[in-house]
Amino acid sequence: MAQLNYLFKRLLQMIPVLFFVTVLIFTMIRLIPGDPARTLLGEMALEEDVQRLRELMGLNKPYTTQYFIWMKGILTGDLGRSLVYKMPVKDMILPRLRITVGLTFLSMIFAVILSFPLGYMAGKNKDKFGDQFIRVTALAAISMPSFWVGLLLMILFGVKLHWFPVGGWGETPAEQFRSLVLPALTSCLMTTALLMRNLRNSVVDISILDYVDFARSKGITETRVSTMHILRNALITTVTLLMMRMAWMLGGSVIIETVFSLPGMGKLMIDSIFGRDYAVVQVLVLAFSLLVILMNLITDILYSFLDPRVAL
């Protein structure tokens, strides 16, 4: 019951936050220099064409009118029309959301598969060769630019070995999954390194605590001590970090999507900002804000499950 109350309270708190975000993004995007009509028609646009298009786009209406039209649409499920693509924003975002969500989840799975065992091993073998090697590898992973890693992976696994496609998004589910493998591997590098180091440090810190020694002295098996006492406690901060990284990645990675030619949300966001596609930018920012708020909420709830001492 207490958890439900907490959940309800947090959901209610979202409303003023999201309202504030709408005002902020509506204002900010219009403060950036550059006119949507002129940007769309290009640098060689004739002035009369620009003015005519501004009128068609509704950009000559007062700002307050434009804001209320947009908000009315949001509240009734109409996300508006893209100024650039002349199609409903909803139709643009949903296919891309699938790609970005797919990339994010696959990337997180790879990150967990790689970082958890390696981070735990590094922590349990503190300062030994294994620990040093894993830490250096993590440092190298953070240091390498993702676009460069992506290109190397494409050259090796795409061009030379033909194991995976060289960029692009497939047409069948199987092809689409294969299209995501190399981008997810590239994208997970930074997250893997961060999670590995975090888990390693947590394992090191927790391993020397009194209750771990006490557990061993009680005769509990080493496996149980490692999993239930060390790993479970170490995972608290690591899972929090994982959820935060996931929220960040759901915002879309422009670089990964550009290098691998994936039509995801990140690329759409950057193209829409450059193209001054107000309708799309506004909806995307609102969607990202909502996602971040929800991810924070899920993190807090998950935290309470991992650590019974934490009450919602």
Next chain:
Amino acid sequence: MKKALALLLAALMVVSLMAGCGSKNEPAPAAPATPATPSTPSTPATPATPATPAAPATPAAPATPAVEYDDTIVIGEVTDALYMSPWEALGSQDTKYQNNIYEHLVTPAYDGSKMEGQLAESWEISEDGLTYTFKLRPNLKFSDGSDVTEEDWQWSFYRARDYQGSNALTRSEMIDTVSMPEKDTLVITLKYACPPFISYCSSYNLVVASKKHFEEVGEEKFIESPMGTGPYFMTEWKRNEHMYFEANPYYWNEGEPKTKYLKYNIVSDENTRYLQLQGGTIDLAPMIPNTMMAQVEADPNLHGETFPSTQIRTMVLNTTIAPFNDPKLREALRYATDKQEIANIVALGYAKPVASSIPSAHGDFFNKNIKDPEVDYEKAKQMLIDAGYTPGQIGGVINVSATQAIYTDIATVLKSQWAKAGFELTIEPLESATLSEKTHSLSHQACIYQWTDGGTDPASLLGFICDYTESSHWYTGLDDKDLEAMYWDSQKEINYEKRVELINKMQEIIYAEHCIIPIFQADYTYGVSDKIQGLNVSNGNRVNTYQLLKTK
């Protein structure tokens, strides 16, 4: 232990570096243009003839195997179309796809020297320039098999004239009536004489589309559901992913298109596009960066092809604010601008310096007498001193698009050249929309733009420059009423020789203003699989997809 760790880290970094650089036969990420020895541009490719059928085997000699062709060609493009409707089209971003579907009455020859019939076999222009009579090809059909009727022609051309969402209205606003007084004869009358109209007839908004199809799908869906008389029809379009085309079974030109299916992959990163070309995922990469041509040529399965273009990179100087408001300073800097060096360094030899704003492909309209002075840095310096400046103590800012490296590269070379004359040029990259805003409001000092002319008449470019209300004299702020009057006269002048004389004179005036400075005319560079035959590209960047073949 720490020493071993440091050594291991160093080794890891060295290995990573080596893996990244690769051997000379492996592709490397494209590097920005660096000073390089100029390479001789390739001669334009001539269309290859398809392989002749194998001769019957004689008892003495073995039979030669027939060449087998693939039924699909894949083209990798960096940008997707925005609209597949000709009246929403914004330019080459859309027309490179639309050209597979829609056709015009006439179209420029691939070398841009003249207009050729496309849907029209021939045409006549009345003496007063008000009536254009086209003899159409017989039995024209849309890709669904329906006949092209008078109603379709009228609806298409009136829509081109009246649709307010089009950015090409200036090329169709003069249309008065469209009719077919007899079979396969189309008559267009104009509200006023417009000599460039025959060139305008190749504009992307002046095509014939199916009125019935438009009414069936509705205006909104029509943007993504085109239907024309062209060699292909579109079967699928997933935005920013791919586009599929299939051969139009009702196409008027028997034997074309030569390949049944076309696929366009949208690959937004140039490095990835090159890898797809190398790996065989795509067969053709149009407009590949010049810096990648060497890699393409080095690959045993690829080759590069170049085609002359009408694309001119031009520097524009704002005459309304210092320092470029001084014509003497602008003229002095001409002597410090080495266009050949810029073309060599930036375009790696795939460009030639030009003096006139009008491309040479426009024949008589191109003023071949306009020549740039010999580069003379000392003379430039002296001219600045004579104008009252102290070399080393004058400077200005040039704004360039941050997203297109070629502009930054041009500005970088200019900076080093002008520095020799004592002028300090500061380069300020700006995002495209911000740059447009700045130049439109005339708050810039200098910038670099480009113009590509697709037709055979320079009217569009001259209109953009000379009609002050359109672009403030191409963002230079120079309001020359005499020049503008001359432009309007040229738009009405029916006598060809007089019109040529007017347009040549206008180029001399524009040149003497020293504020619109064309730098180079670049070739189109294409990365092509060795399996592809018959590639040709017009100087307006129209690809002959309907003539392409791919060997298996």
